[in-house]
Amino acid sequence: MTGTTGAVAAPHFLATRAGEEAYRRGGTAIDAALAAAAALTVVYPHNTALGGDLVALVRTPDGTITCVNATGTAPAARDAEELRRRHGDRLPTRGPDTITVPGAVRGWAELRRFGAALGWAAQFDAAIAHAADGVPVARSLAAALVADQAELAADPGSAAVFAPGGRFLEEGEPLVQARLAESLRRIAAKGPDELYGGSVGTALAAGLQAAGCPLTVADLAGYAARVTPAISASLQGFRVHTSPPNTQGFALLRTVRALAELGSPDVPAHVLARLFHDGTRVRDTLLADPEFARTDVENDGFAEIVAELRSGAPRPAGAAATPSVPRGDTVGVAAADSRGFAVSIIQSVYDSFGAAVLEPETGIILQNRGLSFSLDPRSPNVIAPGKRPKHTLMPVLVTRGDDVRWVTSTMGGHGQPQIHAQVLLGLLGGRTPREAVSAPRWVVGPRAPGDRSDTVHFEADVARATVTDLEGDGFPTREVPPRTEFLGHTNVVAVAPDGSLTAGSDPRSDGSAAVVVPGTH
Structure with a gap:
């Protein structure tokens, strides 16, 4: 050892x-x-x-990936x-x-x-x-x-x-x-x-x-x-694993599945934004503790959103919404070792x-x-004794074949599926862990009074072409400072095909990343 x-x-x-x-x-x-x-x-x-609370994914040397909820x-x-x-x-x-x-x-x-x-x-x-x-x-x-x-x-x-x-x-x-x-x-x-x-x-x-x-x-x-198998979806030869309901992991997998059906992860920003907005819709209306209410969060409206994206149909405007600001709510830890263990832990208050x-x-x-929880008696997420609320925490592991490639964990409240998606697309595109977590990002969803459900907050150093593309599809936009905790912070560990390890910690936090080699101090 x-x-x-x-x-x-x-x-x-x-x-x-x-x-x-x-x-x-x-x-x-x-x-x-x-x-x-x-x-x-x-x-x-x-x-x-x-x-x-805590939600985690753990991968053991035999290749099994398990969720601890x-x-x-x-x-x-x-x-x-x-x-x-x-x-x-x-x-x-x-x-x-x-x-x-x-x-x-x-x-x-x-x-x-x-x-x-x-x-x-x-x-x-x-x-x-x-x-x-x-x-x-x-x-x-x-x-x-x-x-x-x-x-x-x-x-x-x-x-x-x-x-x-x-x-x-x-x-x-x-x-x-x-x-x-x-x-x-x-x-x-x-x-x-x-x-x-x-x-x-x-x-x-x-x-x-x-x-x-x-x-x-x-x-x-x-x-x-609650200890259960992870849920997963494939994209370009990789498999993305995350946590099942009552967590919002499904929203990331809806994006992954849609990109796979569209044939490439290299899509314009407004396509991602439509997928993010749709995942939020499903989470807000259907996500609940599956032991109390079974809802089809994986498939509700999925075929329709994919068809909409293929057709290029106009996008209806988002509705007025209650702001949701992920300020200081969550931490994520990523770890992996040469024996084949890998862990993504998300904790929150x-x-x-x-x-x-x-x-x-x-x-x-x-x-x-x-x-x-909801207080609406008609909601699948209505509060009840012993029930778990719909939850934002969602750890992520990515494999290729039998091998772990990336362990990711992020803060970001309701924006976590979107942050994970942008970081993963960066990793798939060849970015190092440090580059992926440091890259400018944007998130769809209300974060200030007056925002609509489709308002996009983007960091000031996001490419202007990206902002123009989002605005061209009708998304209202708001600029925020670069590398702001307002849009979450992420940690990544990468495992190369030869087994070598690298790691990156988000400059939006007070963190660091390290690789420990036997015999070093």
Whole structure:
């Protein structure tokens, strides 16, 4: 095992460093990805936390690719009628009514079963040290603290951690999370059940109930990750693998399938934009937990959109829509090694700092993923006890024959399928991982008041011909600064046909990428 070469890329350099150390201690790509994922819950708390979710793909040396879906469920006491009486037709953006059961830690335990070489506790070493000793506030976190001051100041737990002494921390100042460090130590020492029913879980549930959330110890103890085969589609001799519903992975595969039917991935920007807009339509209307509602997200309207693109028919304008801004909600870790393990992990608290509820006894931030549920009783995604909401997280692996070629992971909220598609097309076109994640990008969908469902936000350095093509097809466009986190950040590991590894981390984040060769430090 000590002879394993491994690559890892993450959106914070300290998380990447934790993954590197796991390789040097004899770990596999699974160990490296988990160490990075745990560290991120400390150094990037606006994006991920012990109180958040996880979706991952893991590839084992025998070529099997499996999805670990650790998306949280609605608490057993959630009552849709009560929520409608208090909130009308839509849940609030933050607060106790948006909290779902945390899934990430249970997801870590499931991932380990596929080939972790180091002990459970080893993946927590860096995270515990960073929480106890403190880390400098990163650029992305500092921006989130400015943007979310009002919500965080209103929550005593958040204010105590992020505004010690009454002033919010600024970039470079030390962030110390003593209570979180203790929770991490207990989970490291006693295993995942310490959160799912042990002393940490008991304290967490008690604190949330005091804050008005009905989550109980029984909700935590009864939670299980869903382990299923990945779903996939082919394009030009490659196979793209991702996560099935309740996640939006299907939207990427609809684009891949359409490009295959059109005969080439080399299509004008407006063709991609039409596919992106159509995938969003299906996600917003049909995506739900398949154990509660079975809908045909893979095929609904697919033949029609392909026929429309072949005919060159005019495109109807998009409707007015509610903005969806992927600000500080998600992290992605990519890892692969010379033994044949590969992992794409996506973790999230949904909005920046999730529900803006930090349970003070445990130091754990809770996600507001419940906001993704509908309160419309006619919706397949209507909230119900034990149900998982429609979900944005979607890891990706790409194979050619029996071999992994790329591991990709991205932040970007509802834009994740579109970001993955643009990065993958760059990789297929010969870009290196670094070039692919750094390239200018654009995303279809509402992100500001007044936007339509088909509004395109494009980075200022996107080619003018691309913008002209989009506008020529009737897409409203809005320019944003280049390399902005507003349009997500991505990490990629590439495995060449000879087995050599390269990696790239998005300059839109605070991350880094590394390849660890045996005997190097």
